[in-house]
Amino acid sequence: MYNIDKQLTLIKRGTIEIIQEKDLKAKLERSIKNGKPLKVKAGFDPTAPDIHLGHTVLLRKLRHFQDLGHKVDFLIGDATALIGDPSGRSETRKTLTWDEVEKNAKTYVKQISKILNTKDKKVFQLRFNSDWFSNYRDTSKRPPFTFDQFVELAQRYTVARLLERDDFEKRLEENKPISYLELFYPLMQGYDSVIMKSDVEMGGTDQKFNMLVGRNLQHAYGQEPQIVLTMPILEGLNGVQKMSKSLGNYVGINEPPKDMYGKLMSISDDLMYKYYELLTDEDVSAVRGAVADGRVHPKKAKSDLAKNIVVQYYDKKQADREERNFEKIFVQKVAPDDAREVAISSDEINIIDLLTEAGLCESRAEAKRLVKQGGVTLEDERIDDIGYTVKLTEKAAGLKAGKLRFINVRRK
Numbered sequence: 363m364y365n366i367d368k369q370l371t372l373i374k375r376g377t378i379e380i381i382q383e384k385d386l387k388a389k390l391e392r393s394i395k396n397g398k399p400l401k402v403k404a405g406f407d408p409t410a411p412d413i414h415l416g417h418t419v420l421l422r423k424l425r426h427f428q429d430l431g432h433k434v435d436f437l438i439g440d441a442t443a444l445i446g447d448p449s450g451r452s453e454t455r456k457t458l459t460w461d462e463v464e465k466n467a468k469t470y471v472k473q474i475s476k477i478l479n480t481k482d483k484k485v486f487q488l489r490f491n492s493d494w495f496s497n498y499r500d501t502s503k504r505p506p507f508t509f510d511q512f513v514e515l516a517q518r519y520t521v522a523r524l525l526e527r528d529d530f531e532k533r534l535e536e537n538k539p540i541s542y543l544e545l546f547y548p549l550m551q552g553y554d555s556v557i558m559k560s561d562v563e564m565g566g567t568d569q570k571f572n573m574l575v576g577r578n579l580q581h582a583y584g585q586e587p588q589i590v591l592t593m594p595i596l597e598g599l600n601g602v603q604k605m606s607k608s609l610g611n612y613v614g615i616n617e618p619p620k621d622m623y624g625k626l627m628s629i630s631d632d633l634m635y636k637y638y639e640l641l642t643d644e645d646v647s648a649v650r651g652a653v654a655d656g657r658v659h660p661k662k663a664k665s666d667l668a669k670n671i672v673v674q675y676y677d678k679k680q681a682d683r684e685e686r687n688f689e690k691i692f693v694q695k696v697a698p699d700d701a702r703e704v705a706i707s708s709d710e711i712n713i714i715d716l717l718t719e720a721g722l723c724e725s726r727a728e729a730k731r732l733v734k735q736g737g738v739t740l741e742d743e744r745i746d747d748i749g750y751t752v753k754l755t756e757k758a759a760g761l762k763a764g765k766l767r768f769i770n771v772r773r774k
Contacts, residue, residue, distance in 0.1 A: 409458065556583045564591045758771060
């Protein structure tokens with residue numbers, strides 16, 4: 363294992379808070395002395411099927427722990443997902459069914475394998491909290507959560523302390539309902555830590571309350587309390603609200619490289635530096651300095667960021683291709699390398715017919731409107747006459763409709 367200073371430097375990169383850092387250092391020292399890796403817990407409730415870059419802030423930090431030789435206990439909260447985490451919510455979540463939760467959970471392991479080492483059992487273990495809260499998955503492994511266990515857990519924490527969380531206080535002030543299930547959620551997440559005997563639990567800053575409950579419950583059950591490590595919430599593409607699929611400001615890790623690269627090129631220069639820090643292993647201070655003194659143009663720094671992230675989830679070849687295509691579309695105003703080719707069975711064709719037949723416009727009305735607005739070019743020549751006749755040869759010509767729709771058209 364690496365020495366304490368190197369481990370702490372990597373662990374602390376991008377983190378918001380460590381509770382308590384001195385306790386983490388003591389655990390790391392004991393880990394090195396005994397040759398026993400720390401058990402690092404992170405829970406994901408499968409309330410939706412897709413993982414986006416906002417989720418990878420936490421996943422990348424988990425990978426750091428793996429690279430240092432520690433074991434990640436990746437918890438799929440299929441039981442807690444039935445309730446839904448009330449953190450940051452102004453109203454009660456819609457209750458999911460087991461079928462909905464299971465469908466979402468099936469996609470998770472494949473997606474996280476793009477970041478985490480999920481094959482080496484020394485550094486990875488997959489857990490499901492339905493294994494101890496329910497008999498849904500496999501009753502032969504462990505009896506489901508009993509009423510006696512429920513009573514024991516419930517008496518370990520007071521309602522007053524649960525209501526201290528900001529979300530609940532605000533809803534009480536606004537006379538909005540809070541279900542008992544929501545009150546029980548932090549206890550369930552905390553009980554996960556008791557069952558898993560975690561040394562460290564990681565989560566976003568919005569998870570701090572839940573993780574501290576776990577720390578307190580471990581103490582109540584006679585265990586050494588876990589270290590709580592909070593990571594920042596990544597803002598979405600607009601730089602305002604957190605990255606979320608429901609808000610449409612996200613980049614999914616399964617998105618095509620073209621969409622991934624293009625979305626990342628749309629972020630602000632200021633947000634770019636935060637993405638560098640949380641989504642890459644690059645030295646963000648070096649990038650910021652190179653831009654500040656003029657050695658690197660902000661657009662080049664942003665392109666390097668976009669390529670870095672595409673490489674992480676695809677490969678360098680596709681990252682380079684998307685860089686070229688972006689340059690062709692937005693700078694050179696020509697067709698990208700992957701523009702499709704359309705062959706027309708005629709020497710001549712009206713521009714409106716061509717736009718609709720080639721699928722660049724959904725209707726003739728849209729095609730006419732686009733031509734009149736000057737949004738159509740053929741080989742860099744703007745076409746603004748809806749009666750224009752395109753003469754075709756066997757050599758493909760680049761046709762552009764709007765800002766992002768390109769084809770190469772030729773005679774069949």
